[in-house]
Amino acid sequence: MSVQQNAKKILVTGGAGYIGSHTCLLLLEAGFDVVVVDNLSNSSLESLRRVEKLTEKFIRFYKVDVTDQKALNAVFVDHEFEAVVHFAGLKAVGESSQIPLTYYEQNVHGSVTLIKVMQAHNLKRIVFSSSATVYGDPASVPIKEDFPTSATNPYGRTKLFVEEILRDQAVADNEWQIVLLRYFNPVGAHISGQIGEHPQGIPNNLMPYISQVAVGQREFLSVFGNDYSTPDGTGVRDYIHVVDLSDAHVKAIQKIASFAGVTTLNLGTGNGYSVLDMVKAFEQGSGKNVPYKLVERRPGDIAECWADPSYAGVILGWEAKKGLDEMIEDTWRWQSNNPNGFNK
Numbered sequence: 001m002s003v004q005q006n007a008k009k010i011l012v013t014g015g016a017g018y019i020g021s022h023t024c025l026l027l028l029e030a031g032f033d034v035v036v037v038d039n040l041s042n043s044s045l046e047s048l049r050r051v052e053k054l055t056e057k058f059i060r061f062y063k064v065d066v067t068d069q070k071a072l073n074a075v076f077v078d079h080e081f082e083a084v085v086h087f088a089g090l091k092a093v094g095e096s097s098q099i100p101l102t103y104y105e106q107n108v109h110g111s112v113t114l115i116k117v118m119q120a121h122n123l124k125r126i127v128f129s130s131s132a133t134v135y136g137d138p139a140s141v142p143i144k145e146d147f148p149t150s151a152t153n154p155y156g157r158t159k160l161f162v163e164e165i166l167r168d169q170a171v172a173d174n175e176w177q178i179v180l181l182r183y184f185n186p187v188g189a190h191i192s193g194q195i196g197e198h199p200q201g202i203p204n205n206l207m208p209y210i211s212q213v214a215v216g217q218r219e220f221l222s223v224f225g226n227d228y229s230t231p232d233g234t235g236v237r238d239y240i241h242v243v244d245l246s247d248a249h250v251k252a253i254q255k256i257a258s259f260a261g262v263t264t265l266n267l268g269t270g271n272g273y274s275v276l277d278m279v280k281a282f283e284q285g286s287g288k289n290v291p292y293k294l295v296e297r298r299p300g301d302i303a304e305c306w307a308d309p310s311y312a313g314v315i316l317g318w319e320a321k322k323g324l325d326e327m328i329e330d331t332w333r334w335q336s337n338n339p340n341g342f343n344k
C-alpha cells in the first residue's frame, strides 16, 4: 500500500462514515493524502480498510473525538494539512429532539473545537457538511442558496449554528476560506459494492429502509403520508448519488485556495422523486418486492424539497451525473453483498 509523496494532505473528520468514506476514496484517487479523525460512534474502521484496498493507498487514522481539543491538537502537531473536510457529527433528526444537548455538544461544540485548533495551527480552509434541512419548509421549489433559512429540530439548528459560526469567523478573520455544502438526500454506494451506508438499528431514511425491506430484513415500508400536495400525495425529495456528492467535495478542495470568505452551495440533482417513485424504481432495479403500508405523516416532514444546483455548476464546475437507476443499482449491490453492512 502506497503513501503518496509530496501529495497535499487533507484532514477528513468523520471519514469512516457513509459520505466520509466515499469522499476519502475519491480524494485518494485524485492524488491527495488523507488523514481521518473519527470516534467511530456511527461507523467502523472496516469502511476505511476497504477504501485502502480499493485504492491501494494508505489512510492515517486517529480514533479521536472532535470535542477533544487536546487529542485533535496532537493530530495537527503530527501533520501539515492543506484543508479540512468536516463530516463528524450526529445526524438523526428524531433522536436530536430526544437528546438535544448531545447534538449541540457533538455538532456545535465539536465544530467550535475544530475551528479553534485549526486557527491555532494557522489552517483556515474548511469544507463543512451542511444540509438542505437549513431551508426549513421552503416557500417554493427548486431551492436556491439565497432562500431564507430556519430549523424545525435540534439537528437542523446545529447545522444552522455551525454555518453562522463559520460566517462569523470569516468576518473576524478574512483569511478564512470556507465552503458550506448543503446536501439534499444522499443515497447509493460505490460501484464496487464494497462501501455504502450502514445505519445502526432501524433506518430513519427512506433508501436504507427500502433496501432492508427488499433484502428481507424488514417486512414492509411505512409510507409517511399520501395527502401532500404532490403528484401522488407522497413526499418529494432530491436524491443524490453519494459518489456525485463526494466528487463535489474533491472539487471544492481543489478550488478552495482561490475562494474568499464563505461560499455556500446546494448539492442536489435538481430532480424530485416521490416515495412511491422510489419504491417502484427500487422494485425494478432489484427485482424484489417492496411491500408498503400507507401510514400517518411523520411529524416535521415537508411536502417537497429539491435543489437548484446550478450555482455549484458555476463555482465548482460540478454537476450530478448519476441518475436514479444508478443510485438504486449501486445501493442494491452494496445491500445484497453486505446484508449486515460492515459486520461479518
Ligand code: NAD
Pocket (backbone or CB within 6 Å): 013, 014, 015, 016, 017, 018, 019, 020, 037, 038, 039, 040, 041, 042, 043, 044, 064, 065, 066, 067, 086, 087, 088, 089, 090, 091, 106, 110, 129, 130, 131, 132, 183, 184, 185, 186
Ligand atoms: P455518518 O454517521 O455515516 O458519518 C459521520 C461520522 O462522524 C461517523 O463515522 C461517526 O462515527 C463520526 N462522528 C460522529 N461524531 C463524532 C465526533 N464527535 N468526533 C469524531 N467523529 C464523530 O453520517 P453521514 O451520512 O456520512 O453524514 C456526514 C455528515 O453529513 C454529517 O455531518 C451529517 O450531518 C451531514 N449530512 C448528512 C446527510 C445524510 O442524509 N446522510 C444529509 C445532509 C448532511
Ligand code: WQD
Pocket (backbone or CB within 6 Å): 091, 093, 130, 131, 132, 133, 184, 185, 186, 204, 205, 206, 207, 209, 221, 222, 223, 224, 225, 234, 235, 236, 237, 275, 298, 301, 305
Ligand atoms: C425521505 C422521504 C419521508 C422513511 C432527512 C433529514 C435531512 C437530511 C436527509 C441530514 C420523506 C419518506 C421516509 C420511511 C417514508 N439529513 N419516508 N418512510 O426527511 O427528506 O431528510 O435526511 O442532514 O436533514 O431530515 O429524508 O429519507 O428520512 O425521507 O415514507 O420509512 O421518505 O416522509 O418524504 P428527509 P428521509
